[in-house]
Amino acid sequence: MSAATEPLLIAGQWQPARESLGAFRASDPSTGQEVGPSFPICGAADVEAALAAAVTVADELAAAEPERIAAFLDAYADAIDADGDTLVTLANTETALPASTRLRGNELPRTSGQLRLAAKAVRGYAWTQPVIDTGAGLRSHLAPLSKPVLIFGPNNFPFAFNAIAGSDFASAIAARNPVIAKAHPSHPATSQRLAQLAHTALLGAGLPAAAVQMLYHFDNALGLALAGDARLGAIGFTGSRAGGLALKAAADRVGVLCYAELSSVNPVFLLPGALAERSEALAQEFFASCTLGSGQFCTNPGIVIVPEGAAGDAFVAAVSAHFAAAPPSVLFSQGVLDHLQRGVGTLREAGAQVLAGGAAAEGPGYRYSPTLLKVDAATFLANPRALQTEAFGPVSLLVRAAGIEAMAVLARAFEGNLTGTLYRAADGDDDAAWMTIAAALRPRVGRLIASKMPTGVAVSAAMNHGGPFPSTGHPGFTSVGMPAAIRRFTALHSYDGVPDALLPLELRDRNPGQVQRLIDDRWSIDDVECAP
Incomplete structure (x- = not known):
């Protein structure tokens, strides 16, 4: 060396x-x-x-x-x-x-x-999830893989x-x-x-x-x-x-x-009431999310479903203007740039029309113009696999849909994703539509989001940064x-009739210190009550 x-x-x-x-x-x-x-x-x-x-x-x-x-x-x-x-x-x-x-x-x-x-x-x-069944003499917890x-x-x-x-x-x-x-x-x-x-x-x-x-x-x-x-x-x-x-x-x-x-394209559905209520604000919010960090997020809003009609047309025009005026984004490497160009090429070959950007930019380093593409619902449904290609960078695809049922059909066509977002009107006018589309989208996403872009990932015990395949390899876990x-890297260990002194601390009769344990089907921090 x-x-x-x-x-x-x-x-x-x-x-x-x-x-x-x-x-x-x-x-x-x-x-x-x-x-x-x-x-x-x-x-x-x-x-x-x-x-x-x-x-x-x-x-x-x-x-x-x-x-x-x-x-x-x-x-x-x-x-x-x-x-x-x-x-x-x-x-x-x-x-x-x-x-x-x-x-x-x-x-x-x-x-x-x-x-x-x-x-x-x-x-x-x-992380250990201790479970104690005093009647059966069984105790279990999650333990190291060793x-x-x-x-x-x-x-x-x-x-x-x-x-x-x-x-x-x-x-x-x-x-x-x-x-x-x-x-x-x-x-x-x-x-x-x-x-x-x-x-x-x-x-x-x-x-x-x-x-x-x-x-x-x-x-x-x-x-x-x-x-x-x-x-x-x-x-x-x-x-x-x-x-x-x-x-x-x-x-x-x-x-x-x-x-x-x-991979994940993180579909975003703009419901009619929300679009009528705040179209320009949504256009700015979407553009900012898509270009944040040069779009190099696994939660980037890669596909946005927009209703047909005047409000949808105004949204598309506003977003197109934002993308067209944006300076080129700097990408991490030549490899990222090459992959992004292939992804945009796949989208275009599948029928997507470029509204803004669509090419690498001149200048030093690894740069690509923020890119917006458009396709109608029929074209998307005819080739959903190719049109869900992840373009890792400042790129998003707009899909125009005629009505709530058409949106629900599109929702059912999505592969597994980390997130799915539905924007609703503040006055509740979209709530019936929300329920229809969410029912189709919910099994296909790890995190269902209301009225905000998916880019942010809060570090919380309730967060799911995971989802159905192919967003991750297993839908039951979060990173x-x-x-x-922590539970991804554990094994379930069960103890049958093992004396108290030989058990791991969190499974012994005495609680090692305010540990939540499932004792005889009841969550408790108490010590185990032993029979006299």
Whole structure:
């Protein structure tokens, strides 16, 4: 390996790659120029070393005191906040995301906040869901997998979904599983700095040094081989549908759990009353949502259903003007730009008409003009698969529909999505229409939204950042919100007739401390009442 290539975090140590297959550098999306140091592309020897080290400490981490896990998560959150200036500078350079509004003002506090919420769930045992049946002598709870979790971070959230700091990471660690983080090559220096902070906090909490490891990059074949290794317990993935499905297929063959966030177009229905009431405001709101972060959100409003008629025509005209006047958006990489161009091409080939934009823009870096397309309902229904192609960027497709029943038919044509939105009139005039369309849309989305764009994802215990296939690989789980997100990386353990002293703390007769437990079909924080 070249001496100039950055070290890997493997087995509790920063060390040079054992088998480097090359090197790469990040690019500044605004200029297209390479920035920062060189990072290694790992070979099989490094992957094996990381997996073997994680397996070695899995049982020790599973048996760790909850307070040590929580202390690590809190200390890591504090370190991220304290190092905010450095982290924001690195992420801004590697992603071109706005430093003050997006990175410092939103994503950084969200990241440290997620870690603290995970720590709170650890201390309160909230993720374990203890169940006690005194009559049958049975007790059960969710417990660690006692195997490593492999996490693939996406390109669009350098902090909040980073493989070494985001919600998947916090969830896997909270469930007391070792993590092998696969950083995204779009922001390796940001990931490296986060890994340094995590490593220091881990050692300070007295946890196994190999409980947190990070590899910067490896080729697809090696990734599939790792996903198909039965020594893994689970995979957390956020990225392309093709990549996620390939990993899931490899994992399924050996029984490794794979939680994959894949793609979503997040349909938005504008009901007639809402459109008549505030058409111009809706046009501005939609445009702002679609172009926020250059449209590089998994919750971007990719399809908007607009009623036919004068109010709908006025909305389309207003939105078209917003898109046409907007400056080009900077994308994360050449790969994102290429994928976006292919997606828009697919939409056009399927019958969509370009109203604004529709092409890469001149200038340095990776730029694309905000793009608005239009299609009628009949064309959409004739080719729904192609016209639901995710165009990851500042792109959206308008679908014109003649009436509420036509909207309901369109709703039934959608694949699984993370979100579905219905805008209604404030005076209730749309409520009957809402019920008709929502009944068709509800089974097809993870989160049903009323009268606001889907872009924002609140970090809440009630949040579902998941949905039916193909938005994710499993409709019953979320990647955001504690303690629900933690439960992806657990196993259900049942104890039959085991003496109290030999049970895990949260299943013993005495409550370890205000833990909500289902005791004989009643949720309670009481101790178990033993027969005399």
